[in-house]
Amino acid sequence: MLRIHFQDADLGAVRVAAAPNPLWEIATSLHRFQTRAGRWAYADWHRTVRVRLREQGLDRALRTILLPLFPRASYFPDFLTRGPGVEGLDAGLDTILATSARRVSREVATLARRVGAPPWAARLTELDERRELVRVLRAYHEAGIAPYAEGIRARFDAERMLRCRGFVHDGVDGLLGGAGPPMRWERPVLHVDYPASHRDLRLDGRGLTLVPTYFCWRTPNSLADPELPPVLCYPVLRGADAPPPDPRLADDPTVPLAALLGRTRAMALCAAADGATTGEIARAAGVSAASASRHATALRDAGLITSSRHATSVLHTLTPAGASVLRAASRGNAS
Structure with missing residues (x-):
């Protein structure tokens, strides 16, 4: 159990990351190779990426370099995931290269003491060795993460939307209190299911950044230092993918969609592009809540939207298929 202690200043400095963090996605995806827990949720990914890594000659690097450095255990080195996420993979890998030899040595020693580290890991204090590690991480990301970027971003945005809605309705209590079973908010302490034994983290006015992560399964993680x-x-929502609203959509893509879906469902699909509750869909389409619920169910059954319960309401967001339908309608309407 991790207990995160908030002061008043910390409550005003809680934020949700603006984009998926590629370093955390790498780390947690590597954990998926080390346990059968949650394997069903990643079955297609696991099978496909295993084959792709073997075809690209990366299976040995997976076994001898990556898995030993990223054990699914109570500790792995902070310098592997402390880089920025919003700026993308390059910025994160640059942070690994820029880490001081002193920090690398200290964290590798901690890994060796607490979990066990391969003998070669001590050489990561040398810049050339870290360059080779970065090369392997980049190749693994290209094979195992980048092909799934759309789905990862979709789940991330759906989760971020829920957290933001919680904040709008209930402030920090709504933001932290609705983050799912792995976390329990009892002001001023956030209790988090955690791989390590009991640990206390005191924020001391620094705030906290929440990083929804696609490959994180059940148990959140944090930096050890x-x-x-x-x-x-922490884990993103499970369920169908829900991509962010597409700024390329036309002002009124309901015109071509109405012939395909009917006017009400076309309006419901458009409303879901920005994330909408059943009540908001009802107001946008000018129908009753019961009717809006039936239309949302039809769209969900068709794979065009996904629905997630948050407190007493249900939030509907687009799936990648739904976003593609809206994009196609937008292009057709524009022509």
């Missing part, structure tokens, strides 16, 4: 900026990586 309490002096580093506080970060909490």
Whole structure:
């Protein structure tokens, strides 16, 4: 159990990451190779990526380099995931290269003491060795993460939307209190299911960054060094993918969609592009809540939207298929 202690200043400095963090996605995806827990949720990914890694000659690097450095255990080195996420993979890998030899040595020693580290890991204090590690991480990301970027971003945005809605309705209590079973908010302490034994993290006015992570399964994770900026990586929503609203959509894509779906369902699909509750769909389409619920069910059964319960309401967001339908309608309407 991880207990995160908030002061008043911390409550005003809680934020949700603006984009998926590729380093955390790499780390948690590597954990999926080390357990059967949650395997069903990633079955297609696991099977496909195993084959792809073997075809690209990366299976040995997976076994001898990546899995030993990222054990699914109570500890793996912070320098592997402390890089920024919003700026993308390159910025994160640059942070690994820029890590001081002293920090690398200390964290590898901690890995060796607490979990066990391969003998070669001590050489990561050398810049050339870290360059080779970065090369392997980049190749693994290209094979195992990048092909799934759309789905990862979709789940991330759906989760971020829910957290933001919780904040709008109930402030920090709504933001932290609705983050799912792995976390329990009892002001001023956030209790988090955690792979390590009992640990306390005192924010001391630094705030906390929440990082929804696609490959994180059930158990959140955090940086081990309490002096580093506080970060909490936790699982995104499970269920169908829900992509962000597409800025390329036309002003009124319901015109071509109405012939295909009917006017009410076309309006419901458009409303879901920005995330909409059943009541909001009802108001947008000018129908009753019961009717809106039936139309949302039809769209969900067709794979065009996904629905997630948050407190007393249900939030509907687009799936990648739904976003594609809206994009196609937008292009057709524009022509």
